[in-house]
Amino acid sequence: MFLQRSAFAARRAAFNPIVKRSFTSSFIRRADKIDPLPGQPDKHVKPFDEIKTESDLLPPGAAPGTVPTDLEQATGLERLEILGKMQGVDIFDMKPLDASRKGTLENPIIVKSFGDEQYAGCTGYPADSHITLWLTMSRERPIARCTECGSVYKMEYVGPQDDHHHGHHGYEEPKTFADFVKPEYR
Structure with a gap:
């Protein structure tokens, strides 16, 4: 009820x-x-x-x-x-990077940047062959290599030409293994 x-x-x-x-x-x-x-x-x-x-x-x-x-x-x-x-x-040029080839030191994949630093996500060659690994390139270190597939990326600064790039006021970028590679191996 x-x-x-x-x-x-x-x-x-x-x-x-x-x-x-x-x-x-x-x-x-x-x-x-x-x-x-x-x-x-x-x-x-x-x-x-x-x-x-x-x-x-x-x-x-x-x-x-x-x-x-x-x-x-x-x-x-x-x-x-x-x-x-x-x-x-x-x-902002939002089209994806060239994934039709693997970047090499002689012919890297170009990443354009308006700033001092740029991040690029590598998914491998052929595309999507590994998870996205994020690489950091800067004006001091414009070349980065993916640790998974070995593809090489190079940052090309396309910002204002009158931009006076000054250091980070005493800040020194930490060293990586790339700093210790002999020039003949590059």
């Missing part, structure tokens, strides 16, 4: 809520607030070629009372990436 009564009460509560509310939703779409499609001009979007300073990467913001889009609120590198994608430019 107790079981029947609780099942009946649960059924009644599921179909007959205590507070009755109607659910409505609406939205207003204004033609002037739609984000531009790739290749279309917009009065608030500066073309990628005209971006010269950090102030060019500040967005106009959303109109009061509206929810901002990514284009209206993104700043800095995120805004630069969005503007580049809108014009078909891959800002």
Whole structure:
């Protein structure tokens, strides 16, 4: 009897809520607030070629009372990436490294970098023949070799040319086995 009564009460509560509310939703779409499609001009979007300073990467913001889009609120590198994608430019060069061959000391796999240090993940040759091993390359040590498959990677600095690379203020990078390899074995 107790079981029947609780099942009946649960059924009644599921179909007959205590507070009755109607659910409505609406939205207003204004033609002037739609984000531009790739290749279309917009009065608030500066073309990628005209971006010269950090102030060019500040967005106009959303109109009061509206929810901002990514284009209206993104700043800095995120805004630069969005503007580049809108014009078909891959800002951060996110395509995978060349995995069609094994890098050698004479012909290494090139890894481009805008910074002083770059990490690259090696999955072996042929691709995915071992787990991903992360290699660290720097401007002082631009060549790294995978300990699993022996593939060689070389960092190529493509950052600003006026970047004056100074040491790390007395910091000396720790030695590795690569420091003790005789030059004739390279």
